[in-house]
Amino acid sequence: MSKATLTISSKNYSSWSLRGWLLCRMAGLDVTEEPVDMTEASARQELLLLTPSVLVPRLTHGDVAVWDTLAIAEYLHETFPKAGLYPADVxxxxxxxxxxxEMHSGFYNLRSALPMNLRARHDSFxxxxxxxxxxxxxxxxxxxxxxxxxxxFLFGARPSVADAMYAPVCTRFRTYAxxxxPALQAYADTILTWPPMLDWTKAALAEPEEIVELEVEF
Structure with a gap:
């Protein structure tokens, strides 16, 4: 099997990294994580841009390199069709x-107002x-x-690309109260207690805290 590497940034703050990572887990692709060095000024400058396709996530799989979260989703869907990343019904x-x-290209105000921060909890916001x-x-x-x-899940009994795309929003809604x-809380709880999300969150909470909190999404 071809070696796979996923370039990501902070697990606590990077919603796009989370999306790409979840997609790889859903596809059953074993990836080696390659974190971006957030102490490098050039990396921080680019990551501060409000865009889903600057440096992270980037999937390298054999001779293939693909970035942008939806492009990763489509590549994984084509490469691992039995994983069911998209519903079977047309x-x-x-x-x-x-x-x-819609999540990929929109919701700019939500991203700015409620940046992902898995460590934080607000009683009201x-x-x-x-x-x-x-x-x-x-x-x-x-x-x-x-x-x-x-x-x-959003499309029935099993998670889909849509759940990976909206998973960071579930963390935001929890962080900012x-x-x-009840129906939407049940969905958010499903995502937040989904085993891949628990794994990501555990790693995020163990991440060094010297990363300076950013005011925008990356």
């Missing part, structure tokens, strides 16, 4: 791609008005998918 698969793409429509849109997407496919109705 209509469900199209919707999964649509909601995953005032979300600025510009981010509230993003929060409500996420809730609407989750309700639509759960109502259509019955949960516990975003209120959720």
């Amino acid at each position: 209509a469900a698969r199209a919707l999964c791609r649509a909601v995953s793409g 005032r979300i600025f008005s510009g981010a509230r429509p993003d929060v409500e849109r996420v809730k609407a997407i989750w309700h639509d998918c759960l109502d259509r496919f019955g949960g516990p 975003v209120p959720l109705d």
Whole structure:
């Protein structure tokens, strides 16, 4: 089997690294993690950009190098079709791609207002008005998918690309005490107690704390 390496950054702060890592776990691809040195000024400068495709995550698999989270998802889907990263049904698969793409390309205000920080917990947090429509849109997407496919994941009994894309949002909602109705809280709890998420969170909490907290997502 070809050797695979996944370049990632901080497990505590990097939502895009988490997404790429989850996709590899879901595909059953054993990867060697290659952390970016966050002490390098050039790396920090690029990672501060609000973009999902600067340095991380980057998957190297044999002779293939692919970055950008959705590109990684498509590559893994093509390489490991039996992993079921997308739903088998055509209509469900199209919707999964649509909601995953929406997270990939949008929700800028949510990302800025509620940066991922697995160590932090707020009893209450005032979300600025510009981010509230993003929060409500996420809730609407989750309700639509759960109502259509019955949960516990967004597209039914097993996790999909969409769950990898929205997993960091579940951590944000927990960190910033975003209120959720019972159905959405049950979904968030499913993601937060999903074994790959527990593994990532454990590693994030053990990460050295000298990394300076950033005000934006990377």
